[in-house]
Amino acid sequence: MLEPSNNDQLPAIPGKRYFTIGEVSDLCDVKPHVLRYWEQEFPQLKPVKRRGNRRYYQRQDVLMIRQIRSLLYEQGYTIGGARQQLTDGASGEQATHYHQLIRQMIVELEDVLDVLRA
Numbered sequence: 463m464l465e466p467s468n469n470d471q472l473p474a475i476p477g478k479r480y481f482t483i484g485e486v487s488d489l490c491d492v493k494p495h496v497l498r499y500w501e502q503e504f505p506q507l508k509p510v511k512r513r514g515n516r517r518y519y520q521r522q523d524v525l526m527i528r529q530i531r532s533l534l535y536e537q538g539y540t541i542g543g544a545r546q547q548l549t550d551g552a553s554g555e556q557a558t559h560y561h562q563l564i565r566q567m568i569v570e571l572e573d574v575l576d577v578l579r580a
Contacts, residue, residue, distance in 0.1 A: 472489065473488070474566065474570060475524055475566060479521075480518040480520060481524060482518065482519075483497055483498075483517045485519075486523070486527060489524055490524065490527045490528050492527065492531055497517075498517075500527070500530055501517075503545065504544075504545055506526055506548055507523060507526055507527065507530070508523075525559065525562060525563070529559075529562075533548070
């Protein structure tokens, strides 16, 4: 579902296990209050909540947020339409999701290669 042209504009996802809401906001170019709202609207989006009700997002959450962002902002879906697309289009989305993961890994491996060459 993610548009390749748009994803190139977003920063690469670092190889961390958990991300704070501020980090996810920067990685996905979405404000924190929008992320909190999307948690209510999209059942697929469930960050881990820890002490003090702090949200910690995992890599698959960040990818899901980028997918939701693409559906809403680039493809013009409404919240309900995007929710339906995520629910109904699971099989076609998986291929796109895997394609996104592979592209992300390539970018990260190229970064590692640049560090090793330096």
